[in-house]
Amino acid sequence: MIKATEDMKPLLQAPAGTFWRWADADVIEWINGSTICYRHDLVGILQQLPTAAVPRLGAVLLVLSACRGGADEQDGILLGHVVSNLVAADPSRRREVDEAMTDAAKLLSVVRELTPSLRSGARRTYLLSELLATDVIWRNFHETKTAIEELKSGIYTGFITRTGPALTVDHFLPDLKVLAAAFNRYGSKDLLVKKLRTGLDQLPEAAEIPELPVLHRSLLEDMEADERTLPMARLTRQVIAVFHLPIHNRGAAEMPLGGISDIINRGQYDRLLMSELAQDEVLLTARLVNNEALYYRREDPPQDPLTQRTVLFDTTLRSWGTPRVLIMSVALALPFHSKHGESVNYFGLGANDYGPVGLATKTEVVEAMTFLDHGMDYSASLRKFFASEELPEQNETILVTEASTFAELMANGKIHDQKFLLDYVVTVDRRGQLVTYECINGITNELFSAKPDIHELFAPGPKKEKPTVPFSEEVLPDFLHRRFLPLLCPKVRLPKTRSQVIEIDGDRIIMVNGYQRLLSVHSRDKGAAELEHYIPRGHYRFHYAGSGLLYLAVYNPSLLSAHLFKINLDESTVDQHRFSFDDLGGKHIAVFFKNRFYIAGISKRFWFNPTTDDTGYEDLSVEFPQKSLLRADDNLAFSDSRKGRMKTDENVMYRIKEVGVNVDGIIQLGQYRIEARGEGANANIWFVQQDVKKEMKQAATAVFKDKQLTANPSVLFNRWQWADGSTITSDNRGFAHFRSSNGRITEFSITMAMGLKITAWASDGKVSGNPMFIHVSEVNIIYVRQFYDLYIRPFIQHIIDQS
Numbered sequence: 001m002i003k004a005t006e007d008m009k010p011l012l013q014a015p016a017g018t019f020w021r022w023a024d025a026d027v028i029e030w031i032n033g034s035t036i037c038y039r040h041d042l043v044g045i046l047q048q049l050p051t052a053a054v055p056r057l058g059a060v061l062l063v064l065s066a067c068r069g070g071a072d073e074q075d076g077i078l079l080g081h082v083v084s085n086l087v088a089a090d091p092s093r094r095r096e097v098d099e100a101m102t103d104a105a106k107l108l109s110v111v112r113e114l115t116p117s118l119r120s121g122a123r124r125t126y127l128l129s130e131l132l133a134t135d136v137i138w139r140n141f142h143e144t145k146t147a148i149e150e151l152k153s154g155i156y157t158g159f160i161t162r163t164g165p166a167l168t169v170d171h172f173l174p175d176l177k178v179l180a181a182a183f184n185r186y187g188s189k190d191l192l193v194k195k196l197r198t199g200l201d202q203l204p205e206a207a208e209i210p211e212l213p214v215l216h217r218s219l220l221e222d223m224e225a226d227e228r229t230l231p232m233a234r235l236t237r238q239v240i241a242v243f244h245l246p247i248h249n250r251g252a253a254e255m256p257l258g259g260i261s262d263i264i265n266r267g268q269y270d271r272l273l274m275s276e277l278a279q280d281e282v283l284l285t286a287r288l289v290n291n292e293a294l295y296y297r298r299e300d301p302p303q304d305p306l307t308q309r310t311v312l313f314d315t316t317l318r319s320w321g322t323p324r325v326l327i328m329s330v331a332l333a334l335p336f337h338s339k340h341g342e343s344v345n346y347f348g349l350g351a352n353d354y355g356p357v358g359l360a361t362k363t364e365v366v367e368a369m370t371f372l373d374h375g376m377d378y379s380a381s382l383r384k385f386f387a388s389e390e391l392p393e394q395n396e397t398i399l400v401t402e403a404s405t406f407a408e409l410m411a412n413g414k415i416h417d418q419k420f421l422l423d424y425v426v427t428v429d430r431r432g433q434l435v436t437y438e439c440i441n442g443i444t445n446e447l448f449s450a451k452p453d454i455h456e457l458f459a460p461g462p463k464k465e466k467p468t469v470p471f472s473e474e475v476l477p478d479f480l481h482r483r484f485l486p487l488l489c490p491k492v493r494l495p496k497t498r499s500q501v502i503e504i505d506g507d508r509i510i511m512v513n514g515y516q517r518l519l520s521v522h523s524r525d526k527g528a529a530e531l532e533h534y535i536p537r538g539h540y541r542f543h544y545a546g547s548g549l550l551y552l553a554v555y556n557p558s559l560l561s562a563h564l565f566k567i568n569l570d571e572s573t574v575d576q577h578r579f580s581f582d583d584l585g586g587k588h589i590a591v592f593f594k595n596r597f598y599i600a601g602i603s604k605r606f607w608f609n610p611t612t613d614d615t616g617y618e619d620l621s622v623e624f625p626q627k628s629l630l631r632a633d634d635n636l637a638f639s640d641s642r643k644g645r646m647k648t649d650e651n652v653m654y655r656i657k658e659v660g661v662n663v664d665g666i667i668q669l670g671q672y673r674i675e676a677r678g679e680g681a682n683a684n685i686w687f688v689q690q691d692v693k694k695e696m697k698q699a700a701t702a703v704f705k706d707k708q709l710t711a712n713p714s715v716l717f718n719r720w721q722w723a724d725g726s727t728i729t730s731d732n733r734g735f736a737h738f739r740s741s742n743g744r745i746t747e748f749s750i751t752m753a754m755g756l757k758i759t760a761w762a763s764d765g766k767v768s769g770n771p772m773f774i775h776v777s778e779v780n781i782i783y784v785r786q787f788y789d790l791y792i793r794p795f796i797q798h799i800i801d802q803s
Helices: 002-012 039-048 057-067 073-089 091-113 122-131 141-153 169-186 189-198 219-224 230-242 281-289 322-337 362-369 379-388 403-412 454-458 640-646 784-802
Strands: 020-022 027-030 035-038 164-166 260-264 295-298 308-314 343-349 354-357 395-402 424-428 434-440 443-450 501-504 508-512 518-521 529-532 539-546 549-556 561-568 573-580 589-593 596-600 605-608 615-618 659-662 667-669 672-677 684-689 696-699 701-708 716-721 727-731 735-739 748-751 759-762 767-769
Touching (some): 035 039, 035 057, 039 057, 039 122, 039 141, 057 122, 073 091, 073 169, 091 122, 091 169, 091 189, 122 189, 219 230, 219 362, 230 322, 308 322, 322 395, 322 454, 395 403, 403 424, 501 539, 539 589, 672 784, 684 784, 759 784, 767 784
Parallel strands (some): 308 343, 308 395, 395 424
Antiparallel strands (some): 020 027, 027 035, 343 354, 424 434, 501 508, 508 518, 518 529, 539 549, 549 561, 561 573, 589 596, 701 716, 716 727, 735 748, 748 759, 759 767
């Protein structure tokens, strides 16, 4: 061991004439004084390298120096002097040394270009092990470990700090070749970085993605995806859940008379546990009905499994309708109750003949549903089937038929011989009842019965509400962006029924008009204030709770839904709640009673508390107003005060054939022109009918007609546009909205009530014209001539200038 360590000591000593030296026992430096590394640093690196290999110290120090970074010019000069001295001593090896030196210098340059994270810390050791992997100096494990430990302990201090023998080409060239080999292996910074980051010389190619098998949908999934067969698929899933066929026993020899193999909750009554028979009659019946009773299951005797199941189903006239639907559902459910994966063959039985039927695809199922034989029973075709078909020994024959037809054929003996060849019979009737029998030696024993909810599956669902067109902000006039309409509205499409109107303390009338808008009318001489832009269609019921709080219930029995609007008349705010309710049966009536809103049917009542937002149901035994108090007379005449407020139904201009600016420079709407007449406070804007049609100088083009732009489907808009981009938009509530293509011209709107003076509003808040449509609280009122000159005339002039 001592000799071995003595052999390794020279490897740690700096030769005379090399590029490095021990400055003291703890520091290794270039001969010009630049630090390369510290002894404890070198020991730590050597300990982490493979312990059986001692890298050439010159190569290690060159890489460590490059890992420190910084300028490499001086170090390169020193290294060049060392190589020049070696070549001068042995000129014959100049070419070999120059080639190795060139590649080694390139490698050291690559190392300096690495990011600090890849050439410092633990990554530095990994870098050294990769670059010096071709070093061939190998020692015994114990020799290497001992030498490193002694270097660490300082035992070699006196030896290593002395200058060693002179450096020769044979001593230094292997150091250069190790680095040159590393450069040839990697060659560039990118390859070296890839190796350091991944540990791989080459990244693996992307694996070929195998073609996954196409997952075909099952028959029931295909049927569920089609509206025509969706109810049938749902019914089939119900039948699968309740259907069960035990292993058929044709005779006593096949009955499992061995030991007991299991305890189950389905079976024949003679196999009930004795403990079940000890129950009282009521409890035993309940356990039998709920499939809770326990049965013995005897050991199955050795027998060959079934290989085929033959299903015969009735296609005669008496099976048409509900029975046919159930028959097809049973036929489709049978493959899901396969005992041994046996194949299933289907045959349709007519009056005189039979034929194979395919039920493997949705198309075949739809086609099979159309099969109809005009005959009344299938006895002849059943006899023909058993006479013609050769069935394998391990076959199970199942007849699926209409119940009354099967009962008659059994009673009159038409299928007396064939019943010995049947294994199971499944009967269905028009009420949806499904009964399964097992046939043993011609005797039918009922196994179980079920009644799927066929009528609910096939009943039409509730009507869907027609979706409203969402707001289209980019085309809405500024007038409609306001929380409350800036002007009162012309009274159009006034209601004619009592349920749409309520009078509040003789002061005002709240109504839902024909355009499904909630309006408030104070007097005949004022327009209507819009409280809510859209009230859904349905049956209406108002209730005034006092203190300015009004409720409006809108319910729709066909949609089984209702809306409740809470209206604060003092603040003109409306809150809306929507809720759904169950089918209450029969004709619905609605009423507010004891602080609740009720919707009552013939079976139960639904209620909603508008104060707490609670909902619930109650039966008909709970106190309720007499029906005579709930009856709304739609033809009831209005009170005198109500008549006065609702007498006028203004005629508004909406359907206009042509729009433009005439030769006089006035806006013309069809046969009418918009003119300001009078002066000062007596001036007004009117629709003036023309006796002689003026020539349309700048005509506008229709953009759209009767288009819904808001959430209310009854409020429709027409739009015209001039060549310059200016537009006029009219709506059937009695307004027209003017927007110029010049953004500096203020947008304005006017009322379109015929025979009445025009009221105008500008988007900067100014109002002018007929006070009938101006809010009582309005303060920004200006003279008509001033409004015309500020807003209407610039609008017209811009169109003329741009034409």
